[in-house]
Amino acid sequence: MSLLDIGVLSRRSGVPASTLRYYEEVGLIQSRARRGLRRQYGEETLTQLMLIFLGKTAGFSLQEIGEMFDKDGAPNLPRPVLHERADALECQIRRLAALKDTLRHVADCPAPSHMQCPHFQKLLRISQRELD
Known part of the structure; x- marks a missing residue:
């Protein structure tokens, strides 16, 4: 050994x-x-x-x-627990991908101010719901 x-x-x-x-x-x-x-x-x-x-x-x-x-x-390794975690990760991946796409849009948005960008406003509303 x-x-x-x-x-x-x-x-x-x-x-x-x-x-x-x-x-x-x-x-x-x-x-x-x-x-x-x-x-x-x-x-x-x-x-x-x-x-x-x-x-x-x-x-x-x-x-x-x-x-x-x-x-x-x-x-x-408990397979049902692993399936649950994989499902939770899949949900997190989708949320993060949507956030990434929104941030990229806001970064490139031609609006004079981020506060005038509709996608940024949507991101703020989503963030507010997460805080509530």
Whole structure:
């Protein structure tokens, strides 16, 4: 069984050692041993870290991500939850694409002032509804 020193794991994963220690503290990963004061991790921890990164990118909390691992650290990804998150991301993508298109229009709008641009006025109304 090959073990990775915390510094090696940090370099290979791109995750700072302080974050690795925090992930261990909250139960997302587990060290296998210690060499002096330095934690040693199994190779499978790299896969766990990739899944944590993907989960965070998808908007899952660390607690939600932790619930997607079995006690032994093996991934146990709940498909219905993943479908729900994918649907939410699809909705967010559509909203962001509409916002991007509106901003591009406003940036190029020939109106003398942004406040005279109908698309900008629409963007303001949509923003107001989101605040209410």
